[in-house]
Amino acid sequence: MLLPATLEEAVTALDKESTEPANEQKTRILAGGQDLLPELKDHLAEPETVVNVKGVAELGTDVRRSGDGFEIGALATIAALARNADVPAVLSEAAASIASPQVRTLATVAGNLCQRPRCWYYRSEHTVCLKKGGDECFAYAGLNKYNAILGGGPSYIVHPSDLAPALVALDAEVVTDRRTIAIGDFFTLPSESDPTRENVLGPDEIIREVAFTVAPGWRSVYVKFKERESFDFALSAVALALRLDGDEIAEARLVLGGVAPTPWRCRSTEELLRGRKIDDALAHEAGEDALGGAEPLEFNGYKIPLTKALIAKALRKLS
Amino acid sequence: MRVLELEVNGDQVEVGAPDHWTLLEVLRYRLGLYGSKQGCDKGDCGACTVLLDGEPVIACLTLAALCEGRRITTIEGLAPAHVRAGGRGPDPVQDAFDRCGALQCGFCQPGMMLSAWALLADNPTPTRGEINAALSGNLCRCTGYTQIVEAVELAIAEATGATPARPHWAKHESTPPKPASVDGREASR
Numbered sequence: 001m002l003l004p005a006t007l008e009e010a011v012t013a014l015d016k017e018s019t020e021p022a023n024e025q026k027t028r029i030l031a032g033g034q035d036l037l038p039e040l041k042d043h044l045a046e047p048e049t050v051v052n053v054k055g056v057a058e059l060g061t062d063v064r065r066s067g068d069g070f071e072i073g074a075l076a077t078i079a080a081l082a083r084n085a086d087v088p089a090v091l092s093e094a095a096a097s098i099a100s101p102q103v104r105t106l107a108t109v110a111g112n113l114c115q116r117p118r119c120w121y122y123r124s125e126h127t128v129c130l131k132k133g134g135d136e137c138f139a140y141a142g143l144n145k146y147n148a149i150l151g152g153g154p155s156y157i158v159h160p161s162d163l164a165p166a167l168v169a170l171d172a173e174v175v176t177d178r179r180t181i182a183i184g185d186f187f188t189l190p191s192e193s194d195p196t197r198e199n200v201l202g203p204d205e206i207i208r209e210v211a212f213t214v215a216p217g218w219r220s221v222y223v224k225f226k227e228r229e230s231f232d233f234a235l236s237a238v239a240l241a242l243r244l245d246g247d248e249i250a251e252a253r254l255v256l257g258g259v260a261p262t263p264w265r266c267r268s269t270e271e272l273l274r275g276r277k278i279d280d281a282l283a284h285e286a287g288e289d290a291l292g293g294a295e296p297l298e299f300n301g302y303k304i305p306l307t308k309a310l311i312a313k314a315l316r317k318l319s
Numbered sequence: 320m321r322v323l324e325l326e327v328n329g330d331q332v333e334v335g336a337p338d339h340w341t342l343l344e345v346l347r348y349r350l351g352l353y354g355s356k357q358g359c360d361k362g363d364c365g366a367c368t369v370l371l372d373g374e375p376v377i378a379c380l381t382l383a384a385l386c387e388g389r390r391i392t393t394i395e396g397l398a399p400a401h402v403r404a405g406g407r408g409p410d411p412v413q414d415a416f417d418r419c420g421a422l423q424c425g426f427c428q429p430g431m432m433l434s435a436w437a438l439l440a441d442n443p444t445p446t447r448g449e450i451n452a453a454l455s456g457n458l459c460r461c462t463g464y465t466q467i468v469e470a471v472e473l474a475i476a477e478a479t480g481a482t483p484a485r486p487h488w489a490k491h492e493s494t495p496p497k498p499a500s501v502d503g504r505e506a507s508r
Contacts, residue, residue, distance in 0.1 A: 001338040001384060030382070037380045038361055040339070050338070054385060079374065100456025101434065102365060105374040106381060230455040 001030070001050045007058040007177050007206060013051045014204035021133035021196035023116065025203055029053055031075055032106035034099070035115040043125045044116075044132070053206065058177075059110075060209060063087060069213035074110035074206070081109060081163075090220035090239050094166035097224045100231040110207035113164055113174070113186075114199065117157035118233050119147060130155045130195050144297040146235070149304060151260035155190035156297065158258050159198060165239035165257035166222055168265055172212035176205050183210075187262035198261065217243045217250075223314045224257070225306060234258030236307045240314040242273075247319075249273045254290065254311070259303055266290040269311075278319035283312035323383055327352070328396030329403075334383075342386050343367045343378035346393060354394035354429045358458075365457035368430030369393050375437045375456070394429035397436065412436050412474050419470035419486060423461030431457045435471045444475060 004010040015027040023039065028047040030036055031054070039045040053059055053075070060073020063084050070087055081087065082095035082104060098104055098112065116122070121129045121138040128134035139147045139156045147156040164187065172183045186199050193200075201207070220241035226232035237257035243250045252273040256264040269290040276282050287308030294304050322335050327350060334349045343360075346352040346369070358366030360379045367378040370392035392400070397410040408414065412432050415421075422428045431454060438445055438453035445453065450471050459467060469486050476483035 030385075033382055033385065034362070034377075034380055037341070037382065041361055052382075052384065100365065100377075101437075101453055102368055102375045102377045102456045103362065103380070105371065105376045106385075 001052050003052050003055050005055050005057060007056055007208065010051055010053050010056050010206055011177050011204050013049065014206075016202065016204035018203035021131070022194075022203075023132055023196070027051060027203075029206065031108040031111045032077065033111075034103050034107040035111060039116060042123060044123065056206075058208060059206075066211070067213070068215070069211060071209050071211045072109050073209050074108065076109045077105060078107045078109065078112060078163075079104040088170060088214060088218070088220045088241070090166045090169050090222045090241055091163070093222035094162040094224070094237075094239065097222065097226075097234075097237075098162050103231075109163060109210055112161050113167075113207065113210070114201070115160055117198070118160045119157045122157065130190070131157060133196055140297065143299060145299040146233075147297055147300055148260050149291075149294040149296045149300055149307075150256070150264050151189050151191075151262060152295065152297075153191055155195045155261060157190070157198075157261050159187065159260065159262050160233050160258075161263070162222070162224065162234060162237060162257060165237060165255040165263040166220075167210060167212065168255040168263045169220060169239035169241040169253045170212040170214075171253065172210050174210055175208045176201065177208055178205065184265065190261050215243070217245075219244065219318050221314050221317045223310045223317070225310055236303050236310055238307070238310040238314040239263075240311075240318060242318050244318075247277050249276055249278065254286070254314075256290065256307060259294075259307055278315050280312075283315045284308075286315060287311045321384070324387055325383070325391060326389070327391045328393060328399065336383055338382075338384060340383050341379050342369065342376075342381040342383045342391070345383040346378060346391075352393050352395050356426050356429060358426065363458070364427070365430045365434070366427050368433050368457060370433055370437055373437060373440060375434050377456075392433070394433060397432070410436065411477060412439065412471070415470040415474035415477070416467070419466045419473055421462065421466040421470035427457055427459040427461075431459065431467055435467075435474070438471070439474065439478070444479060445471075447472070 002013050018025045023044045026048045030050045030052045059075045061075045063072050063076050078095050078098050121127050122131045130137040137155045148158050167183050174181045174186050222239050224234045224237040234257050236259050239255040241253045252270045254266040254269050269286050272289050291304050325332050336345050346355050356366035358364035362377045362380040368375050369378045372389050401410040412435050434454050434457050473483045
């Protein structure tokens with residue numbers, strides 16, 4: 001385990017030539033460890049070197065106001081974000097819905113965005129699925145109750161992060177050691193790039209902070225449905241941000257979680273919402289539009305009516 | 320192998336442990352503090368919950384190397400801390416769990432009490448919903464949680480001087496059911 005003191009040292013310690021599937025990288029970053037340790041224990045990751053970034057001076061632990069927005073340090077904990085009453089509701093609600101109080105104490109914002117999928121074929125040490133450099137996504141024809149209904153193929157994972165849809169709804173930016181990435185460009189579909197990865201980060205790239213601005217008049221909400229009430233990943237979730245003009249929607253950002261390999265932005269639905277008043281008819285139309293392109297697998301068709309109901313619920317909460 | 324300098328229950332300790340060892344492994348297999356239980360060992364059950372700077376963490380998902388320079392509190396530390404602060408006997412949370420019968424097998428108990436303790440340190444008068452949320456990372460497979468939540472509410476009531484609510488099993492105590500007669504004799508209660 002290395003304990004670099006600066007971002008440059010940390011980046012240098014990571015293997016930038018890595019071409020292995022993401023879980024087999026020889027160097028891995030350790031922040032809160034709440035996803036890395038389970039991967040190590042399940043023998044999904046067996047790195048030669050773990051780069052512990054807790055001592056890296058440039059990586060902040062604060063959620064701080066900056067001008068008309070917020071800058072959230074990569075090492076800010078989920079607990080700190082969940083407790084923060086100043087950030088937009090969609091973000092603190094998403095943070096509070098993550099895992100258990102114990103996990104939130106150590107889990108970090110950057111770690112949450114970079115966590116690996118929960119698909120049981122990925123998490124089983126006995127399979128070499130597409131996500132691990134194999135040839136086949138076993139979920140496609142297998143037990144796919146928890147898998148994608150949108151954007152799937154050739155891998156059908158769903159992105160497990162709750163912060164991801166919330167940050168897309170806030171139009172955030174991810175700042176790394178070398179560049180700033182609009183969050184809409186941060187996550188990658190398995191059909192568009194290396195299916196063993198879920199984002200555009202290079203093997204030696206480190207998130208430094210997440211930033212977004214908050215324009216006046218916007219309101220937001222995060223609605224998450226879990227199979228188990230106590231703590232769980234989302235079966236489906238809705239991050240919704242609206243700017244209301246009187247009781248008409250002037251602008252909307254609608255993002256789904258738990259249903260696609262990335263946070264799933266519903267741009268056509270956002271257009272549909274514009275200029276309309278929130279009522280039951282609109283809630284119904286929005287759900288139909290957002291899920292119009294859904295292609296369920298054998299066991300996850302329930303996610304379609306579930307997600308429609310969550311969209312309606314999110315709209316009602318902001319009306 | 321590296322030497323870690325840790326603060327456990329107010330004591331400074333030096334332990335040698337491999338880099339990949341978790342806090343739970345160091346507590347149990349270097350320091351002999353077996354109160355923190357090794358349940359699922361993958362972050363699902365909460366039986367290994369300890370406090371890090373007063374906040375609950377899953378010791379089996381916490382690398383020991385991340386804990387240097389931070390205060391670690393295990394279940395073994397609660398009663399001594401209570402006594403050091405001028406109290407007598409066990410910590411009030413432990414006492415309430417004992418009196419409410421908030422355990423059967425006891426495996427979840429240390430983690431459960433530490434989660435409850437951290438909640439009350441942060442929020443002395445939580446609602447039942449807040450208690451449920453604070454304990455949501457601790458699984459109990461025996462009790463059905465009712466007595467556990469009642470124990471936390473008893474600790475709150477006693478700390479704030481309020482009258483403790485009756486436990487659910489004593490709801491009808493003022494009008495006890497008449498004992499059924501068995502074979503003409505009164506059944507023993």
